[in-house]
Amino acid sequence: MTSNLDIGGESASELHRRRVFRAQIWSGAALLLLPNVALYYWGQTPGPWRWFWAVLPIVPLVWMVIAVTQRVCRMDEYQRKLFFPGLAVGFTVSMVSAIALGTLSSAGFGVPNTGWVIAVLGILSWETTNLIVGAPSA
Numbered sequence: 138m139t140s141n142l143d144i145g146g147e148s149a150s151e152l153h154r155r156r157v158f159r160a161q162i163w164s165g166a167a168l169l170l171l172p173n174v175a176l177y178y179w180g181q182t183p184g185p186w187r188w189f190w191a192v193l194p195i196v197p198l199v200w201m202v203i204a205v206t207q208r209v210c211r212m213d214e215y216q217r218k219l220f221f222p223g224l225a226v227g228f229t230v231s232m233v234s235a236i237a238l239g240t241l242s243s244a245g246f247g248v249p250n251t252g253w254v255i256a257v258l259g260i261l262s263w264e265t266t267n268l269i270v271g272a273p274s275a
Contacts, residue, residue: 154211155273161204168197212273219272227263234258 147155172193180190212220234255238248248254266272 154208158204158208162201165197165201165204168200169194172197216273219270220267222270223263223266223272226266227259230262231255231259 172190176190176194180187209217209220238251238254241248242251
Protein backbone atom coordinates (compact mmCIF):
# COMPACT_ATOMS: atom_id res chain seq x y z
CA MET A 138 0.00 0.00 0.00
CA THR A 139 2.25 2.72 -1.22
CA SER A 140 -0.61 5.05 -2.06
CA ASN A 141 -0.67 6.27 1.56
CA LEU A 142 3.01 7.19 1.25
CA ASP A 143 2.51 9.40 -1.78
CA ILE A 144 1.70 12.91 -0.61
CA GLY A 145 1.18 14.28 -4.11
CA GLY A 146 2.32 17.68 -5.22
CA GLU A 147 5.62 19.31 -4.43
CA SER A 148 7.63 18.74 -1.31
CA ALA A 149 8.40 21.68 0.95
CA SER A 150 12.04 21.70 -0.18
CA GLU A 151 11.07 21.68 -3.88
CA LEU A 152 8.60 24.51 -3.29
CA HIS A 153 11.38 26.48 -1.57
CA ARG A 154 13.81 25.86 -4.46
CA ARG A 155 11.20 26.99 -6.97
CA ARG A 156 10.50 30.19 -5.01
CA VAL A 157 14.21 30.99 -4.68
CA PHE A 158 14.68 30.43 -8.42
CA ARG A 159 11.77 32.72 -9.29
CA ALA A 160 13.13 35.42 -6.99
CA GLN A 161 16.56 35.12 -8.63
CA ILE A 162 15.16 35.29 -12.16
CA TRP A 163 12.79 38.19 -11.46
CA SER A 164 15.49 40.16 -9.66
CA GLY A 165 17.81 39.49 -12.60
CA ALA A 166 15.13 40.70 -15.02
CA ALA A 167 14.61 43.87 -12.97
CA LEU A 168 18.35 44.46 -12.78
CA LEU A 169 18.52 43.97 -16.55
CA LEU A 170 15.85 46.57 -17.14
CA LEU A 171 17.62 49.32 -15.19
CA PRO A 172 20.93 49.23 -17.13
CA ASN A 173 19.01 49.02 -20.42
CA VAL A 174 17.15 52.23 -19.54
CA ALA A 175 20.47 53.85 -18.61
CA LEU A 176 21.96 52.59 -21.87
CA TYR A 177 19.08 54.15 -23.77
CA TYR A 178 19.59 57.55 -22.14
CA TRP A 179 23.37 57.74 -21.72
CA GLY A 180 24.83 55.00 -23.94
CA GLN A 181 24.94 57.08 -27.10
CA THR A 182 27.24 59.74 -25.70
CA PRO A 183 30.85 59.59 -26.91
CA GLY A 184 33.62 58.84 -24.47
CA PRO A 185 34.71 56.09 -22.10
CA TRP A 186 31.35 55.94 -20.30
CA ARG A 187 29.78 54.52 -23.45
CA TRP A 188 31.60 51.23 -22.87
CA PHE A 189 30.47 51.14 -19.26
CA TRP A 190 26.80 51.57 -20.17
CA ALA A 191 27.11 49.01 -22.98
CA VAL A 192 28.67 46.33 -20.75
CA LEU A 193 26.56 46.98 -17.64
CA PRO A 194 23.49 44.99 -18.85
CA ILE A 195 25.67 41.89 -19.20
CA VAL A 196 26.07 41.56 -15.42
CA PRO A 197 22.39 40.65 -14.76
CA LEU A 198 22.47 38.27 -17.73
CA VAL A 199 25.38 36.39 -16.14
CA TRP A 200 23.41 36.31 -12.88
CA MET A 201 20.43 34.76 -14.70
CA VAL A 202 22.61 32.14 -16.41
CA ILE A 203 24.04 31.16 -13.03
CA ALA A 204 20.52 30.94 -11.55
CA VAL A 205 19.28 28.67 -14.36
CA THR A 206 22.39 26.49 -14.08
CA GLN A 207 21.90 26.12 -10.33
CA ARG A 208 18.22 25.28 -10.83
CA VAL A 209 19.03 22.58 -13.37
CA CYS A 210 21.67 21.11 -11.04
CA ARG A 211 19.05 20.87 -8.28
CA MET A 212 16.45 19.12 -10.46
CA ASP A 213 15.91 15.40 -10.22
CA GLU A 214 16.27 13.17 -13.27
CA TYR A 215 12.61 13.29 -14.23
CA GLN A 216 12.42 17.08 -14.02
CA ARG A 217 15.53 17.35 -16.19
CA LYS A 218 14.01 14.98 -18.72
CA LEU A 219 11.00 17.29 -19.00
CA PHE A 220 13.06 20.51 -18.90
CA PHE A 221 15.67 19.89 -21.60
CA PRO A 222 13.43 19.49 -24.68
CA GLY A 223 12.21 23.07 -24.20
CA LEU A 224 15.75 24.30 -23.72
CA ALA A 225 16.91 22.48 -26.86
CA VAL A 226 14.03 23.80 -28.98
CA GLY A 227 14.49 27.35 -27.66
CA PHE A 228 18.21 27.26 -28.41
CA THR A 229 17.63 25.86 -31.90
CA VAL A 230 14.97 28.45 -32.75
CA SER A 231 17.28 31.22 -31.49
CA MET A 232 20.19 30.01 -33.61
CA VAL A 233 18.09 29.55 -36.75
CA SER A 234 16.55 32.99 -36.20
CA ALA A 235 20.00 34.53 -35.78
CA ILE A 236 21.22 32.95 -39.00
CA ALA A 237 18.07 33.90 -40.93
CA LEU A 238 18.11 37.50 -39.70
CA GLY A 239 21.86 37.74 -40.32
CA THR A 240 21.33 36.53 -43.87
CA LEU A 241 18.57 39.10 -44.40
CA SER A 242 20.83 41.80 -43.00
CA SER A 243 23.65 40.76 -45.35
CA ALA A 244 21.25 41.14 -48.27
CA GLY A 245 20.38 44.67 -47.17
CA PHE A 246 17.12 43.92 -45.37
CA GLY A 247 17.92 45.24 -41.92
CA VAL A 248 15.57 44.19 -39.14
CA PRO A 249 15.42 46.68 -36.26
CA ASN A 250 16.19 45.32 -32.78
CA THR A 251 17.37 42.01 -34.18
CA GLY A 252 18.75 40.82 -30.84
CA TRP A 253 15.40 41.26 -29.14
CA VAL A 254 13.60 39.43 -31.97
CA ILE A 255 15.95 36.47 -31.56
CA ALA A 256 15.55 36.48 -27.77
CA VAL A 257 11.74 36.64 -27.89
CA LEU A 258 11.52 33.85 -30.47
CA GLY A 259 13.81 31.64 -28.40
CA ILE A 260 11.94 32.27 -25.15
CA LEU A 261 8.51 31.73 -26.72
CA SER A 262 9.57 28.47 -28.34
CA TRP A 263 11.17 27.31 -25.07
CA GLU A 264 8.04 28.05 -23.06
CA THR A 265 5.70 26.58 -25.68
CA THR A 266 7.70 23.36 -25.71
CA ASN A 267 7.66 23.27 -21.90
CA LEU A 268 3.86 23.55 -21.95
CA ILE A 269 3.56 20.75 -24.51
CA VAL A 270 5.85 18.28 -22.68
CA GLY A 271 4.57 19.24 -19.22
CA ALA A 272 7.87 20.52 -17.89
CA PRO A 273 7.96 21.77 -14.29
CA SER A 274 7.18 25.46 -13.89
CA ALA A 275 10.27 27.40 -12.85
